[in-house]
Amino acid sequence: MDPCRWPLHTAPDLSRVVQAFANIPHSRLLGLRLDEIRHGSAAMSVPYDERLIGNPNTRVLHSGVVTALLDTLCGLVVMSAVPDGTPLATLDLRIDYLRPAAPDETICAWAECYKVTNSIAFARGSAFHRTRDDAIAHCTGTFMLGGAGFTTDPSKAPAGPGAAGGIAETGGQPC
Amino acid sequence: MLESIAELRATGNLAAINALVPYAQVVGFELQRDDQGLLTVLRFREHNIGNFVVRTIHGGVVGALLEHAAVMLLMVETDVAVVPRIVNVSIDYLRPCRTTDTFARGQIIRQGRTVANVRVTAWQEDPGRLVAAAHAHFLLT
Numbered sequence: 076m077d078p079c080r081w082p083l084h085t086a087p088d089l090s091r092v093v094q095a096f097a098n099i100p101h102s103r104l105l106g107l108r109l110d111e112i113r114h115g116s117a118a119m120s121v122p123y124d125e126r127l128i129g130n131p132n133t134r135v136l137h138s139g140v141v142t143a144l145l146d147t148l149c150g151l152v153v154m155s156a157v158p159d160g161t162p163l164a165t166l167d168l169r170i171d172y173l174r175p176a177a178p179d180e181t182i183c184a185w186a187e188c189y190k191v192t193n194s195i196a197f198a199r200g201s202a203f204h205r206t207r208d209d210a211i212a213h214c215t216g217t218f219m220l221g222g223a224g225f226t227t228d229p230s231k232a233p234a235g236p237g238a239a240g241g242i243a244e245t246g247g248q249p250c
Numbered sequence: 251m252l253e254s255i256a257e258l259r260a261t262g263n264l265a266a267i268n269a270l271v272p273y274a275q276v277v278g279f280e281l282q283r284d285d286q287g288l289l290t291v292l293r294f295r296e297h298n299i300g301n302f303v304v305r306t307i308h309g310g311v312v313g314a315l316l317e318h319a320a321v322m323l324l325m326v327e328t329d330v331a332v333v334p335r336i337v338n339v340s341i342d343y344l345r346p347c348r349t350t351d352t353f354a355r356g357q358i359i360r361q362g363r364t365v366a367n368v369r370v371t372a373w374q375e376d377p378g379r380l381v382a383a384a385h386a387h388f389l390l391t
Contacts, residue, residue: 101308104276104297128272130333137273138336139314146310147300165309169340225301 086114087159092151095225102147105140115156116187119148123179134178141182141202141212142170148186149198149216150225156188157196162226166195166217176211180204186214194220255331264288267325270333271318277311279318281326288326290319292352299349307347312372316341316384319354320368324388328361334388337365341384350374352381364391 111118129137186200264281278293300308
């Protein structure tokens with residue numbers, strides 16, 4: 076499915092999206108890896124890490140790790156599918172945990188941005204160990220475009236740290 | 251493990267219950283009790299930043315706070331013998347989450363034998379200005 080319906084020259088430079096991902100402090104804390112990215116879809120993974128255990132009985136990673144993985148991934152696929160530098164903010168994220176993740180195994184994820192309108196983008200994805208047809212979790216996310224939020228283009232963001240007051244308070248988490 | 255949850259609940263030692271979850275220590279979750287019940291706190295830490303340009307907390311951590319608040323509420327307020335397992339969650343992001351502490355409080359909407367439905371809200375300085383809200387289902391067996 077190709078959500079790209081604008082002139083090709085406005086498609087984002089994926090190297091900037093990759094760079095933006097590399098600079099996210101929380102992604103580094105969790106050890107998120109961006110394995111593949113195209114315009115409108117991407118793959119990401121997080122290696123097993125005992126520090127991130129959520130259930131001491133089962134040694135399964137905390138659901139928040141999967142939430143952060145899918146939130147980051149859905150944000151990136153939207154960023155890769157909208158015109159270069161468009162700011163975006165997460166409006167909502169719905170996750171179904173289909174089965175427990177296995178301890179000691181890397182969690183992979185894949186997502187696509189399947190619809191872009193003037194102000195909203197829709198993404199969906201899943202988390203799994205080895206194959207996408209044996210999913211651990213499914214997710215759908217909705218993102219607000221424009222206004223304030225995360226952007227790969229510094230000239231379109233509020234100026235520098237401490238300028239967070241420039242974010243429009245119309246809702247959403249600048250992802 | 252099954253005994254220890256019941257024992258910890260009996261002692262009312264919130265820090266010990268929270269400490270059962272390694273991830274909670276890493277990201278910076280704490281449990282408190284006030285006149286309205288259990289309060290889950292996400293301490294601000296630099297490594298929880300998601301947007302490094304405008305410096306806001308990562309949406310994934312905010313989601314995790316809401317999920318953790320719900321799990322801890324079930325562990326403290328009900329007689330579950332195991333750590334509740336999440337079935338699904340729907341998170342609404344209402345405002346940007348700034349570089350300060352974030353608070354979350356849950357409410358058990360319905361608790362059956364197998365499944366519980368919990369709603370959670372989160373705020374920062376002003377409890378009247380929510381930064382996020384969620385509803386989630388948990389397996390209790």
